[in-house]
Amino acid sequence: xxxxxxxxxxxxxxxxxxxxxxxxxxxxxxxxxxxxxxxxxxxxxxxxxxxxxxxxxxxxxxxxxxxxxxxxxxxxxxxxxxxxxxxxxxxxxxxxxxxxxxxxxxxxxxxxxxxxxxxxxxxxxxxxxxxxxxxxxxxxxxxxxxxxxxxxxxxxxxxxxxxxxxxxxxxxxxxxxxxxxxxxxxxxxxxxxxxxxxxxxxxxxxxxxxxxxxxxxxxxxxxxxxxxxxxxxxxxxxxxxxxxxxxxxxxxxxxxxxxxxxxxxxxxxxxxxxxxxxxxxxxxxxxxxxxxxxxxxxxxxxxxxxxxxxxxxxxxxxxxxxxxxxxxxxxxxxxxxxxxxxxxxxxxxxxxxxxx
Amino acid sequence: xxxxxxxxxxxxxxxxxxxxxxxxxxxxxxxxxxxxxxxxxxxxxxxxxxxxxxxxxxxxxxxxxxxxxxxxxxxxxxxxxxxxxxxxxxxxxxxxxxxxxxxxxxxxxxxxxxxxxxxxxxxxxxxxxxxxxxxxxxxxxxxxxxxxxxxxxxxxxxxxxxxxxxxxxxxxxxxxxxxxxxxxxxxxxxxxxxxxxxxxxxxxxxxxxxxxxxxxxxxxxxxxxxxxxxxxxxxxxxxxxxxxxxxxxxxxxxxxxxxxxxxxxxxxxxxxxxxxxxxxxxxxxxxxxxxxxxxxxxxxxxxxxxxxxxxxxxxxxxxxxxxxxxxxxxxxxxxxxxxxxxxxxxxxxxxxxxxxxxxxxxxxxxxxxxxxxxxxxxxxxxxxxxxxxxxxxxxxxxxxxxxxxxxxxxxxxxxxxxxxxxxxxxxxxxxxxxxxxxxxxxxxxxxxxxxxxxxxxxxxxxxxxxxxxxxxxxxxxxxxxxxxxxxxxxxxxxxxxxxxxxxxxxxxx
Numbered sequence: 114x115x116x117x118x119x120x121x122x123x124x125x126x127x128x129x130x131x132x133x134x135x136x137x138x139x140x141x142x143x144x145x146x147x148x149x150x151x152x153x154x155x156x157x158x159x160x161x162x163x164x165x166x167x168x169x170x171x172x173x174x175x176x177x178x179x180x181x182x183x184x185x186x187x188x189x190x191x192x193x194x195x196x197x198x199x200x201x202x203x204x205x206x207x208x209x210x211x212x213x214x215x216x217x218x219x220x221x222x223x224x225x226x227x228x229x230x231x232x233x234x235x236x237x238x239x240x241x242x243x244x245x246x247x248x249x250x251x252x253x254x255x256x257x258x259x260x261x262x263x264x265x266x267x268x269x270x271x272x273x274x275x276x277x278x279x280x281x282x283x284x285x286x287x288x289x290x291x292x293x294x295x296x297x298x299x300x301x302x303x304x305x306x307x308x309x310x311x312x313x314x315x316x317x318x319x320x321x322x323x324x325x326x327x328x329x330x331x332x333x334x335x336x337x338x339x340x341x342x343x344x345x346x347x348x349x350x351x352x353x354x355x356x357x358x359x360x361x362x363x364x365x366x367x368x369x370x371x372x373x374x375x376x377x378x379x380x381x382x383x384x385x386x387x388x389x390x391x392x393x394x395x396x397x398x399x400x401x402x403x404x405x406x407x408x409x410x411x412x413x414x415x416x417x418x419x420x421x422x423x424x425x426x427x428x429x430x431x432x433x434x435x436x437x438x439x440x441x442x443x444x445x446x447x448x449x450x451x452x453x454x455x456x457x458x459x460x461x462x463x464x465x466x467x468x469x
Numbered sequence: 470x471x472x473x474x475x476x477x478x479x480x481x482x483x484x485x486x487x488x489x490x491x492x493x494x495x496x497x498x499x500x501x502x503x504x505x506x507x508x509x510x511x512x513x514x515x516x517x518x519x520x521x522x523x524x525x526x527x528x529x530x531x532x533x534x535x536x537x538x539x540x541x542x543x544x545x546x547x548x549x550x551x552x553x554x555x556x557x558x559x560x561x562x563x564x565x566x567x568x569x570x571x572x573x574x575x576x577x578x579x580x581x582x583x584x585x586x587x588x589x590x591x592x593x594x595x596x597x598x599x600x601x602x603x604x605x606x607x608x609x610x611x612x613x614x615x616x617x618x619x620x621x622x623x624x625x626x627x628x629x630x631x632x633x634x635x636x637x638x639x640x641x642x643x644x645x646x647x648x649x650x651x652x653x654x655x656x657x658x659x660x661x662x663x664x665x666x667x668x669x670x671x672x673x674x675x676x677x678x679x680x681x682x683x684x685x686x687x688x689x690x691x692x693x694x695x696x697x698x699x700x701x702x703x704x705x706x707x708x709x710x711x712x713x714x715x716x717x718x719x720x721x722x723x724x725x726x727x728x729x730x731x732x733x734x735x736x737x738x739x740x741x742x743x744x745x746x747x748x749x750x751x752x753x754x755x756x757x758x759x760x761x762x763x764x765x766x767x768x769x770x771x772x773x774x775x776x777x778x779x780x781x782x783x784x785x786x787x788x789x790x791x792x793x794x795x796x797x798x799x800x801x802x803x804x805x806x807x808x809x810x811x812x813x814x815x816x817x818x819x820x821x822x823x824x825x826x827x828x829x830x831x832x833x834x835x836x837x838x839x840x841x842x843x844x845x846x847x848x849x850x851x852x853x854x855x856x857x858x859x860x861x862x863x864x865x866x867x868x869x870x871x872x873x874x875x876x877x878x879x880x881x882x883x884x885x886x887x888x889x890x891x892x893x894x895x896x897x898x899x900x901x902x903x904x905x906x907x908x909x910x911x912x913x914x915x916x917x918x919x920x921x922x923x924x925x926x927x928x929x930x931x932x933x934x935x936x937x938x939x940x941x942x943x944x945x946x947x948x949x950x951x952x953x954x955x956x957x958x959x960x961x962x963x964x965x966x967x968x969x970x971x972x973x974x975x976x977x978x
């Protein structure tokens with residue numbers, strides 16, 4: 114009855130229409146769930162939309178969430194292109210934040226703001242890169258499956274963070290709460306737009322997306338990555354050093370996740386604490402997929418997912434719907450979006466007639 | 470003759486940029502062996518995939534026993550009594566024959582009545598002389614036997630029409646003969662058989678009628694008795710075809726490849742090369758014949774650096790390159806046409822341009838610092854396409870959409886352009902049509918005349934006999950005989966391939 118056939122090329126209309134319809138279906142299913150908690154789904158969705166894009170403030174908050182998503186996802190795109198599944202952006206993000214914090218706590222008095230911030234950025238990148246280097250090395254020398262090793266390293270990173278927060282880095286003036294002291298102004302990333310929380314990280318994200326796009330499309334390294342991802346045997350025979358390429362790409366991917374962690378604490382939270390939103394490391398995987406592994410598309414997707422999260426968290430407060438419902442709406446939309454990806458790769462036939 | 474069982478009317482199928490089937494009409498009679506002949510990209514496989522429900526036609530109708538049917542999936546094809554045996558077997562290696570037969574059966578409930586099924590398999594096997602034990606695991610079977618398991622699968626599901634897509638491509642001459650006997654027997658029992666092949670001689674031997682396709686169009690259906698090979702070839706290609714290639718006299722130059730006592734293991738950890746000794750000079754083609762699985766694939770892989778030698782030496786131009794990195798070996802002047810085009814030869818999802826530059830993307834002028842000069846890459850690709858007559862719909866479309874012949878031309882062009890001293894060609898014309906085959910063989914001869922040493926590994930004896938200067942036979946990891954082309958005898962070589970005749974023939978050198 115239903116049949117799929119591989120597409121050679123997809124039209125622009127479909128490329129836009131498929132995600133739109135997917136979102137609509139997700140909204141529909143999410144809406145049914147909302148009805149069960151005796152709230153009108155239309156009001157809820159209106160509230161989400163207004164909560165995400167309805168005012169300058171919430172719009173800016175959407176961008177604030179999009180920044181780390183973008184930074185992480187463009188890095189992931191690079192390794193995903195090689196069929197190397199880095200699920201460890203979560204941990205790389207945390208370690209990046211920790212490395213940055215070290216300088217924020219210890220060098221704020223001795224360094225000027227531009228220098229300190231540069232050092233913190235480099236530290237964040239180095240931290241994330243080092244954390245990513247562990248699974249890359251394990252893969253290159255002992256063929257350890259990266260999905261397992263990166264996930265396990267996420268837990269180790271989280272417990273290192275917890276150790277620091279309950280131990281050496283806890284600020285005694287915080288009545289025992291596991292927080293560092295608030296960063297000096299020197300260690301805070303400057304705002305980009307006044308009266309919002311949008312910070313310099315946005316520029317980093319956009320520049321990085323463009324750089325990664327250039328790497329993939331224009332450089333020899335990007336070419337090798339695509340050959341490896343599409344046919345490892347051909348790559349090996351051509352003489353491409355697969356281990357070396359995985360390692361370099363993981364350094365870039367981990368470095369960007371680390372940078373994301375650093376800009377988040379330096380630009381938004383202004384201190385290190387246990388809750389620093391490392392879950393962006395997982396959401397960024399979805400961003401990478403939805404953008405079809407294209408770093409430029411990732412900009413739009415990050416913005417959209419940022420809006421979804423900001424809007425959804427708004428209704429939690431304003432409409433008093435249970436937190437579970439919010440998660441349900443989010444996941445049903447993501448579910449349909451990811452499901453819709455199949456239609457961008459395949460044509461669908463029903464009883465022999467082409468549907469899409 | 471007897472009644473028509475299947476009729477296809479005006480079948481049309483488009484693919485992006487290609488009209489694969491253009492108003493095809495044919496009918497299949499009960500109890501006949503009907504061959505489909507045509508060059509690669511002529512649309513044979515597309516047409517068969519339509520009958521098997523893998524593709525759905527854009528236009529046209531299919532009638533079974535006079536009734537119009539809509540075949541939407543292989544499952545529906547099975548229900549209609551159509552069974553297809555693909556070129557690449559759809560079997561699970563680690564399961565038994567019985568388990569493979571049961572896979573995908575709709576009629577089985579929660580509990581499997583293995584005894585009953587085994588009994589039926591044995592019945593079928595006995596009835597058609599298939600000689601298959603239902604309890605052995607697939608990996609223990611030879612390629613020919615695996616093919617017979619596929620036949621059992623189809624018959625078990627009640628196939629009245631059997632479609633075989635180039636079944637002899639993977640068989641020895643002897644195995645092919647066994648298959649033909651089985652097919653003829655099935656035809657006598659009123660099964661209808663559609664047989665796809667490139668090999669004109671076997672088509673003449675086995676079929677009752679022949680339908681020829683050319684560039685997606687029907688070139689005609691003929692009774693086998695009323696036509697000869699030459700006319701068939703002309704119908705297929707649209708022009709006269711050479712069955713013998715002109716060869717210049719052998720002009721042997723310096724020794725290029727020397728292999729001594731080479732040993733290696735295959736992927737299963739079994740010793741597959743047991744002391745190979747071989748020398749090839751510039752300007753000669755050494756043809757290595759043998760049934761697949763006797764070590765020829767591994768031999769090629771060791772020479773090009775894709776597999777480690779556990780003993781022995783490989784020297785190229787006098788230099789020991791045993792177990793060197795493939796890139797170094799390539800730099801020493803060795804190029805490789807791998808047996809599996811899509812798995813090793815190209816990167817299927819990348820474009821023609823990106824595949825064409827695979828050997829030289831890190832050399833000037835295509836390489837510019839850390840960047841790739843895509844303009845230079847395009848220029849180079851266009852040059853290859855022109856010189857080698859490669860038909861590419863769009864240079865930026867993934868190469869997996871190229872036909873087998875054009876894909877192979879692209880690979881050959883890319884490797885020859887590196888000006889190798891040693892060219893290793895494994896099954897260079899396997900699965901290709903007459904036109905492309907002729908082209909590839911001519912190019913190999915051209916390279917030979919330029920002084921390149923060529924190791925031709927092929928299971929197609931005719932090919933080996935047609936272009937080699939010396940022929941070696943590999944059996945169970947050893948070269949059991951080497952003979953000069955003038956002294957070669959197809960029967961003796963066939964027997965050596967089967968391991969019957971183990972005495973070395975006249976040694977070359």
